Amino acid sequence: MSNTELRSFITVSDMARAVGLSRSRFYSLIGTVFPAPVKSEHSTRSFYDEEGQRRCLSIRKNNVGIDGKPILFQTKSVPSGAKRSSKPKFSKYASLIESLVALGLSGISEKEVEQTIKACFPSGICGVCEDEVLRTTFVELSSRQPG
Numbered sequence: 001m002s003n004t005e006l007r008s009f010i011t012v013s014d015m016a017r018a019v020g021l022s023r024s025r026f027y028s029l030i031g032t033v034f035p036a037p038v039k040s041e042h043s044t045r046s047f048y049d050e051e052g053q054r055r056c057l058s059i060r061k062n063n064v065g066i067d068g069k070p071i072l073f074q075t076k077s078v079p080s081g082a083k084r085s086s087k088p089k090f091s092k093y094a095s096l097i098e099s100l101v102a103l104g105l106s107g108i109s110e111k112e113v114e115q116t117i118k119a120c121f122p123s124g125i126c127g128v129c130e131d132e133v134l135r136t137t138f139v140e141l142s143s144r145q146p147g
Contacts, residue, residue: 006054008126009047011095012037018053019060021073033065045130093117099134105141116140 010018015037016026030036035055037046048056055066065071091097093113100108117125120136 006050009038009049010053012046012048013098014091014095015048015053015056017091017094019056029065029071032067032069033071034059035066043130096134096137100138100141103138105138105145108141112141113137 012026013023016023019026019034021029026034035052037048037052039046059065059071060073063071063073091110093110097108097110097113100113116137117133120140121128121133125133
């Protein structure tokens with residue numbers, strides 16, 4: 001995730017994924033290593049704005065936390081001969097897919113979700129409530145699944 005890939009805001013789970021850490025490990029480092037997320041006025045969800053994303057990515061890159069102390073992140077070992085990705089894979093709709101799976105949908109690809117969002121929200125989802133995006137996407141995708 002480079003500066004050109006920053007979005008207006010992302011969930012804490014997406015930020016953890018972007019810096020290559022599990023959610024639980026990322027949460028445990030908030031406040032000492034990583035800055036706290038912003039709380040939404042309209043919901044209980046926390047998120048990282050562009051500045052927060054930049055700070056977290058910089059901390060991961062430079063290995064110096066917000067407390068000024070060095071932090072060494074453990075990297076996953078890669079079997080010899082396997083290619084190592086230069087940066088963590090970032091999924092634009094990971095949070096939405098996670099919610100759809102929690103609601104009982106299975107085997108959903110990012111491409112399917114993207115196509116559904118484009119069909120249901122031709123003007124884009126910027127400014128649309130997350131709950132509305134989830135509900136609409138769930139209804140549309142569940143109508144396509146057999147069973």
